[in-house]
Amino acid sequence: MNSSAYAPALEGTRPIIRTEYGLFIGGKWHAPQSGRYDETIDPAHETAIARVAYGGPEDIARAIRSARKAYERWWAPMKPATRAKYLFRIARAITERSREIAVLESMDGGKPIREARDFDVPTAAAHFFYHAGWADKLEWVLRAGRAPQPLGVCGAIVPWNFPLLMAAWKIAPALACGNTVVLKPAETTPLTALLLAQIAQDADLPPGVLNVVTGDGATGASLVAHPGLDKLAFTGSTEVGREIARALAGRSTRLTLELGGKAAHIVFADAPLDQAIEGVVRGIYFNQGHVCCAGSRLLVEESILDETVARLQQRIDRLRIGDPLDKNTDIGAVNSRAQLERIDELVRSGVEQGATLVQQRCDLPERGYFYRASFFTNVQSSHRIAREEIFGPVLAVMTFRTPEEAIEKANDTPYGLSAGVWTERGSKNMAVAQQLKAGVVWCNTYNRFDPASPFGGFRESGFGREGGIHGLTEYLA
Amino acid sequence: MTQVCVDAVMLESRASELAARSIKGETKSAWIDLAISCIDLTTLEGRDSPGRVRSLCAKARTPLPGSDAPSVAAVCVYPNFVGIARRALEGSALRIASVATAFPAGQAELAVKLADTEQALEAGADEIDMVIDRGAFLSGEEDRVAAEIAIIKKRCGDRHLKVILETGELGSYTAIRRACDLALEAGADTIKSSTGKIGTNATFPTALAMCDALAAFFRRTGVRRGLKLAGGIRTTKQALGYLAILNETLGAPWLASERFRLGASALLDDLLMQRERMRTGHYTRPERIPKD
Numbered sequence: 085m086n087s088s089a090y091a092p093a094l095e096g097t098r099p100i101i102r103t104e105y106g107l108f109i110g111g112k113w114h115a116p117q118s119g120r121y122d123e124t125i126d127p128a129h130e131t132a133i134a135r136v137a138y139g140g141p142e143d144i145a146r147a148i149r150s151a152r153k154a155y156e157r158w159w160a161p162m163k164p165a166t167r168a169k170y171l172f173r174i175a176r177a178i179t180e181r182s183r184e185i186a187v188l189e190s191m192d193g194g195k196p197i198r199e200a201r202d203f204d205v206p207t208a209a210a211h212f213f214y215h216a217g218w219a220d221k222l223e224w225v226l227r228a229g230r231a232p233q234p235l236g237v238c239g240a241i242v243p244w245n246f247p248l249l250m251a252a253w254k255i256a257p258a259l260a261c262g263n264t265v266v267l268k269p270a271e272t273t274p275l276t277a278l279l280l281a282q283i284a285q286d287a288d289l290p291p292g293v294l295n296v297v298t299g300d301g302a303t304g305a306s307l308v309a310h311p312g313l314d315k316l317a318f319t320g321s322t323e324v325g326r327e328i329a330r331a332l333a334g335r336s337t338r339l340t341l342e343l344g345g346k347a348a349h350i351v352f353a354d355a356p357l358d359q360a361i362e363g364v365v366r367g368i369y370f371n372q373g374h375v376c377c378a379g380s381r382l383l384v385e386e387s388i389l390d391e392t393v394a395r396l397q398q399r400i401d402r403l404r405i406g407d408p409l410d411k412n413t414d415i416g417a418v419n420s421r422a423q424l425e426r427i428d429e430l431v432r433s434g435v436e437q438g439a440t441l442v443q444q445r446c447d448l449p450e451r452g453y454f455y456r457a458s459f460f461t462n463v464q465s466s467h468r469i470a471r472e473e474i475f476g477p478v479l480a481v482m483t484f485r486t487p488e489e490a491i492e493k494a495n496d497t498p499y500g501l502s503a504g505v506w507t508e509r510g511s512k513n514m515a516v517a518q519q520l521k522a523g524v525v526w527c528n529t530y531n532r533f534d535p536a537s538p539f540g541g542f543r544e545s546g547f548g549r550e551g552g553i554h555g556l557t558e559y560l561a
Numbered sequence: 562m563t564q565v566c567v568d569a570v571m572l573e574s575r576a577s578e579l580a581a582r583s584i585k586g587e588t589k590s591a592w593i594d595l596a597i598s599c600i601d602l603t604t605l606e607g608r609d610s611p612g613r614v615r616s617l618c619a620k621a622r623t624p625l626p627g628s629d630a631p632s633v634a635a636v637c638v639y640p641n642f643v644g645i646a647r648r649a650l651e652g653s654a655l656r657i658a659s660v661a662t663a664f665p666a667g668q669a670e671l672a673v674k675l676a677d678t679e680q681a682l683e684a685g686a687d688e689i690d691m692v693i694d695r696g697a698f699l700s701g702e703e704d705r706v707a708a709e710i711a712i713i714k715k716r717c718g719d720r721h722l723k724v725i726l727e728t729g730e731l732g733s734y735t736a737i738r739r740a741c742d743l744a745l746e747a748g749a750d751t752i753k754s755s756t757g758k759i760g761t762n763a764t765f766p767t768a769l770a771m772c773d774a775l776a777a778f779f780r781r782t783g784v785r786r787g788l789k790l791a792g793g794i795r796t797t798k799q800a801l802g803y804l805a806i807l808n809e810t811l812g813a814p815w816l817a818s819e820r821f822r823l824g825a826s827a828l829l830d831d832l833l834m835q836r837e838r839m840r841t842g843h844y845t846r847p848e849r850i851p852k853d
Contacts, residue, residue, distance in 0.1 A: 091586030358773045359571035402809055411583035508566040528568050 090404070093411040095197045099184040101275070104135045107143055107298065108281035110150035111291025117142040122300075124274055127194035128408050128417035128452040136274045139297035141306040144266070147295040148312040151237040151264040154292030160234055160262045164220040171216030171259060173287040174280075178209040181283070185276055189248055190408045192275040194417030194453065195371050197409050207533055208252035211551075214535035215256035218556060222261065226556065233561035234262030235338060236314030241304045241328075242277070243320045244270035244419050245374035245475075251277050253550045254317045255294060256535075261559040263315070264293045268307050271300040272420050305331070313337050315559065319376070322473075322499075322544050340548025340558050342376065342540055344473040345501030348494030349379030349530065350484075350516065353388045355506035356528070361395050364479070367504060367530040369403060369457050372418055373477040376545075377502035379530055381470060382459070383490050386483045393442075393461055393481065400444040400457040407449065415477060418453040427455055427476030434460050434469035439480070465496055473499070487512065491519045500542030504530045523549075562742055565777070567734035567770055576765035579809055580802030589801065590839045595816060596800040597624060597832050600633040601658055601789065601824045605665075605757070614642040618649035625833050625850060633829065634818035635688060639664075640677060643684035658688035658723070662713060665727075665756035667692035671709060678716055688721040689713065690753060690789075690824075693740065695730045703743055710747035723789050723822075724749035729761025734770050741774035751787035757824065762792025768803055772810040785814055791824025797835040800828060 104121060106113040120138040125131065139147075159167070178185065186200035195204070222232040240254035251267055258265050269277035281296040297303060301324070308316060308331045315338040318328055322343040332339050349367050351360045367379030384392045408416035418424045435441050439460040448454045459479035463470050470480045484490040494503055503522040507513050517525040523541040526532060533539070538554035540546060549555050584592060602621045604613060617636055624630045635656035636646050646657045659681035663669035669677075678689055691713050697705045714722050724744040728737045741752050752771055754763040768790055779785055788811075790803055800823060807815050815821055830850050837845040 089588075090582065090584065091588040093583035093585040354566075356566040356568040356571075358565075358777075359568040359575070362571055362575050508568075529570055 090412050092407075094407070095187055095409045095411055097183045097187050099188045099279075101134055101188070105137060105274070105278050105298070107137045107139050107147070108278065108285075108294075108296040109143070109147045109292075110154075110295070111285060111289075114143075114146075116140065122271065124192060124272065125420070126191050127272075127419055128449070130451050130453070133191060134275065136278070136298050139268070139299040139303045139306075143297055144303065144306040144310055147266045147297050148237055148310050150292035151266050151295055152312060154290055155234075155236055155264040158290040159259070159264050159293050162262070164222065164262070167259065167262065168216045168219035170287060170289050171212050171219060171256065174283055174289070175209050175212035175216060177283045177287060178205065178212060182206065182209070185248065185279060187409065188279060189276050190416065193244060193247060193273045194408055194419050196413040196416040197411055198413065199371060204246055204249050207535075208249045211249075211252040211256045211535045215260040215556075219260040222556065222560070226553065226560065232261060235559060235561055236263060237312060238263045238265050238315040238317065238559065239307045239313050240265055240267045241307065241316070241318045241320065242267070242269055244273040245371060245376070247273040248276040248280060250319050251280060253319075255280075257550070257555050257559050258317075259293065261556060263559055266295045266297060266307060268297055268299065268304050271298070274298040308332065311335075315339070317548070317550070317558070318342070322546075325546060338558070340540070340550070341546035342548070342550060343501075343544060343546040344499060345376045345378070345541065345545050346381060346471065346473055346497045346499045347377055347379045347502040347504065347522065348381045348383050348497070348520070349504040350383045350490050350494060350506065351385065351388070351392065352487075352490075352507035352512070353385040354508050356508055357388065357391070357395070359528070360506040361392070361399055363504065363506060363528070363530045364396065365399055365403075368459075368479040369400070369415060369477050370531055372415055372455065374419060374423070374475055375531070377524060377531065379502070379504050380474060380479060381494075381497075382479055382481045383484050383493055384481060385490075386485050389483050396459060396481075397442055400442075400459070401446070403444060403457050405444065405446055405448065405454060405456065415457060418455050418476065421453055423475065424453040424455060427474055427478065430469055430472060430474045430476075431458065431478055434463070434467060434480075437464075437467045437469075439463045439467055439469060465493065471497065487516055491516060495521045498544040501545035502526070502541075562746055565735070565738050565742065567738045569734050569766075572734055572769055573766045576769040576806060579769070579806045580765040582802070582805040584801045584805060590836075592801055592804050593797060593832050593836045593839065594631050596797070596804065596823060597829065597836075598631045598634060599818045599821050599823050600829055601635045601637040601791075601822045602633045602829060603637040603757070603791070603824050603826050605637070605639060605660060609639065609642060611642070611645045614638055614645050615649045618646055620829070620851060621655055622650065622653050624829055628837075630833060630836060634822055637690060637824060640681035640684065640686070643681050643686045647685040656687040657685060658690055659684075659686040660690045660692075662691040664690070664692050665758040667694045668696070671712070674709070674713070675716060678713055682717065682720065686720070688723060689717050690723045690725055692725045692727060692756060693744065695727055698740060699732070707743050707747040710744055710749060714748035721750045722748070723751040723753045723787070725753045725756055727756055727759065728754050728763075728767045729759050734766065737767060737770050738774055741771055742778070745774065745778045745786055749786065751789050751822065753789035753791060753824070755792035757792035763790040763794060763803075765802060765806060768806050769810065772806060775815075776811055785820060787820040787822070788815065789822040789824055794823055794825045795827045795831060797831050800832065
């Protein structure tokens, strides 16, 4: 446990943060019609970072109008190779300003700078690079000889767990295909989306091609309700996803939903255990567990349960929890007080229902929303902690005896976003993976992403794919 | 002994994550001194001579004259220089390590290997760095490899035996792990990565796999055995990366020269440079640090 005693290694870069941010509509910054501004909070210190405009229905209407105009006048008629140039320019700007963006993401959302720096920002840039490459090839690859038809104005509503990356997942393919975008970032993490708007402006992206309207759930609802919307891409909770599906029922607006998950992470007795433990740790504690595809149900073969639990316990004690801007921090701050309360409530339910709670032994910072890395043993499939998405650093450990039982338990969930399998036997690995009802199955690894690989779920985890060729078709008629 | 599989993708990913830890401030100062005190200052060249070994020993005692830098853990030489090193280090606490058993290839009859070891021990070596027979290991003659280690260990008695696995020749991390487990079971006091004489030396993932083996051995037996990394370790940054891997897998009990060694020569100069920088705030001229 003394291994956590590293001298502070604070990231030195400080991004320029304005005291007040307007809405980015039609290539310009506007005050919101409502005149309302909300504070965005640094969850690690519980301090306000900036005031951010609150977009109402009129602002959404204005953004849709400007996106429509940009779509008809400039973006759709533009030569695809020229569109590609803009996307490349944005990708390069993200790379050039990567440190600044990473710090901002970490401050606004609470995630460790190491993850923002090594995962969020480079992966976001990779999505722009990847889709820039697609823009002028769609005609020849996807629909040979027939010019690809964009959809029009696309709405994107993104969550607070990977604010910039989720925006990139939606904006990059939308723009590559010739659509224009109205982006609604999450209310607790608007800053990197606004920085992306700044980058678009600096890249001379034609006005209205990308619009950013900040606000809360009601702002998102206004966007969904607007009749001028041709497509909506949403990433967030299953609950909100259902509301959106209801609101769009009977309308011609296309929809993709990337919702919650309760992924099974299966570890067989013949797995490379040292690495599997690391995989399990990364699967659940990455980004404080605020990951829709987090491996939140560990299914471990009964014969190695005791060893696995002992190793996990030892391992979580070595995780460093603290200031997200310290480069050695493994677990940063939970995104908001509301989320911290939700995690706490679910963990209490686990204890009440009879599961055994194991938590990281460490001190927590005095201020900020922090939650210790945790896992439960003696979990039954009917427990709430085994069924509901906790969206926090909490793992439910269960056992199985045969591959059939593992598959059955893994699929015993209303969700179907992701899963993981660890075994050294390739044939078993593939056979099990085939039978898991999940959009993504990681074999002997976890939480790996690439813009060329489609991502998305089954059942209550949503529909539609993001990334790869599959993701592009969601933005074409 | 069960065969432990190692997954290369996750091992490499985890190793690079650990090696990228940001070691600053007092931790950096403390770890630079720790790294210096864990060095086996080494010369294993065809052109080694008594004079060269004597100057190596002088540097091992006092790495930077006029500073309070700690001395290194040991000097490491060929058996025929052990006597010279012994006289040069008289009165110091420094240990003398000698490579033996037909270093670096290990291609000789057991009798020759034993004689080699014998000579080093008789001349006063405190520690023996033996090489395993990689040819035998790779063709599946694990019992022979284990028996050889056990025989050499028996001959060493209570003197320290480091077993060089030459991980760069073993072909996979799973084989490296196998060799670690085998050497530890056979009685190695320390497992050592490389001879420094082939292209692939110590790497971060290899170090992690070796640490995992030592951790498993400790869980199984309650005994803490040692790790030596050698070959190609030239910079402070590398040394700090290895210490971070050690720290976060095995933990504090291994952060001492009894259980950790860095086989190196040029590394010492870089550590001294960084040490001066931590103390004065600026880099010293490289010329101020004696070359040998």
